[in-house]
Amino acid sequence: xxxxxxxxxxxxxxxxxxxxxxxxxxxxxxxxxxxxxxxxxxxxxxxxxxxxxxxxxxxxxxxxxxxxxxxxxxxxxxxxxxxxxxxxxxxxxxxxxxxxxxxxxxxxxxxxxxxxxxxxxxxxxxxxxxxxxxxxxxxxxxxxxxxxxxxxxxxxxxxxxxxxxxxxxxxxxxxxxxxxxxxxxxxxxxxxxxxxxxxxxxxxxxxxxxxxxxxxxxxxxxxxxxxxxxxxxxxxxxxxxxxxxxxxxxxxxxxxxxxxxxxxxxxxxxxxxxxxxxxxxxxxxxxxxxxxxxxxxxxxxxxxxxxxxxxxxxxxxxxxxxxxxxxxxxxxxxxxxxxxxxxxxxxxxxxxxxxxx
DNA sequence: TACCCGTGGAA
DNA sequence: TTTCCAAGGGT
Numbered sequence: 001x002x003x004x005x006x007x008x009x010x011x012x013x014x015x016x017x018x019x020x021x022x023x024x025x026x027x028x029x030x031x032x033x034x035x036x037x038x039x040x041x042x043x044x045x046x047x048x049x050x051x052x053x054x055x056x057x058x059x060x061x062x063x064x065x066x067x068x069x070x071x072x073x074x075x076x077x078x079x080x081x082x083x084x085x086x087x088x089x090x091x092x093x094x095x096x097x098x099x100x101x102x103x104x105x106x107x108x109x110x111x112x113x114x115x116x117x118x119x120x121x122x123x124x125x126x127x128x129x130x131x132x133x134x135x136x137x138x139x140x141x142x143x144x145x146x147x148x149x150x151x152x153x154x155x156x157x158x159x160x161x162x163x164x165x166x167x168x169x170x171x172x173x174x175x176x177x178x179x180x181x182x183x184x185x186x187x188x189x190x191x192x193x194x195x196x197x198x199x200x201x202x203x204x205x206x207x208x209x210x211x212x213x214x215x216x217x218x219x220x221x222x223x224x225x226x227x228x229x230x231x232x233x234x235x236x237x238x239x240x241x242x243x244x245x246x247x248x249x250x251x252x253x254x255x256x257x258x259x260x261x262x263x264x265x266x267x268x269x270x271x272x273x274x275x276x277x278x279x280x281x282x283x284x285x286x287x288x289x290x291x292x293x294x295x296x297x298x299x300x301x302x303x304x305x306x307x308x309x310x311x312x313x314x315x316x317x318x319x320x321x322x323x324x325x326x327x328x329x330x331x332x333x334x335x336x337x338x339x340x341x342x343x344x345x346x347x348x349x350x351x352x353x354x355x356x357x
Numbered sequence: 358t359a360c361c362c363g364t365g366g367a368a
Numbered sequence: 369t370t371t372c373c374a375a376g377g378g379t
Binding site (some may be wrong): 042045046047048049050051052053054055056057090094095097120124125126127128129133145147148188189192195196201202280 | 372373374375376377378
């Protein structure tokens with residue numbers, strides 16, 4: 001009587017039949033034929049996918065690869081073009097680091113990404129997960145890849161009782177043990193596909209799982225108890241104000257650029273008061289950036305990761321440019337203005353209250 | 358370590 | 369409606 005095949009063989013066999021088809025992925029069949037993924041596309045997709053769903057990333061990945069087909073093209077792009085193209089995807093430090101990384105690779109590494117996880121880890125925006133993912137997927141290094149999916153799968157397989165994030169070290173040890181010397185990239189992608197489609201956070205479909213026989217949590221009927229997590233803190237609520245200036249002649253909107261660091265760093269916005277996760281910004285007419293016929297245009301609310309924000313929205317229609325601290329964005333081109341979602345909401349609320357021309 | 362940093366879809 | 373959370377990194 002023979003036992004079950006090794007864990008990685010069972011998982012890879014499942015992946016060969018059920019791998020998701022994704023724009024940045026080389027299918028296991030093509031991979032077996034010797035097709036290599038483009039490291040630039042692997043890197044770009046991995047950065048976009050940090051804390052972001054596949055569905056949200058797809059259109060951004062298409063735009064970026066069309067507009068900047070290789071790392072050199074991206075390195076030569078203007079900052080505001082890349083920040084604008086990233087608008088709406090969130091976590092804008094990723095876009096700043098993306099550009100810094102592209103320029104480092106282009107200008108100091110001959111346009112080639114390093115081929116080991118250790119070396120990749122030194123580049124901006126590339127941490128433990130992303131370095132291992134690129135090294136294994138693009139360069140076949142059997143580096144232990146641990147993302148949220150793999151944390152969930154692994155804590156269930158071994159019924160790891162330690163709550164996250166303290167369990168990360170033990171998880172990494174287990175993943176390093178499981179990762180095969182060959183097909184390490186397919187193995188990592190198989191673990192992520194398993195977590196995304198079978199071993200889901202709620203109601204995992206263990207009946208379809210190719211490795212359920214070896215899963216301790218499943219054997220004990222406790223699969224939904226893992227991963228254990230520390231309780232999270234309550235989110236505070238903050239307030240602030242946005243002042244949307246509209247040019248009388250053509251309805252264009254006055255925008256400026258936020259400082260490079262901090263919340264929404266480097267992104268475009270209408271004039272806002274100085275809110276943060278810790279303090280309210282100024283509100284009311286006295287907080288206006290310059291004198292004009294400001295009218296209340298309602299409020300917008302927005303939930304960030306660690307606090308909720310409500311902005312008063314004020315609107316004024318003005319004749320001339322009152323400041324040189326920004327630029328006029330044509331209203332018909334608002335989608336192209338590169339506004340983060342909070343600011344897009346504020347401008348839309350102001351325009352909804354504006355008298356039609 | 359603990360906190361900061363977006364967004365939108367699912368349940 | 370609220371809560372959760374998705375291919376995390378920086379500090």
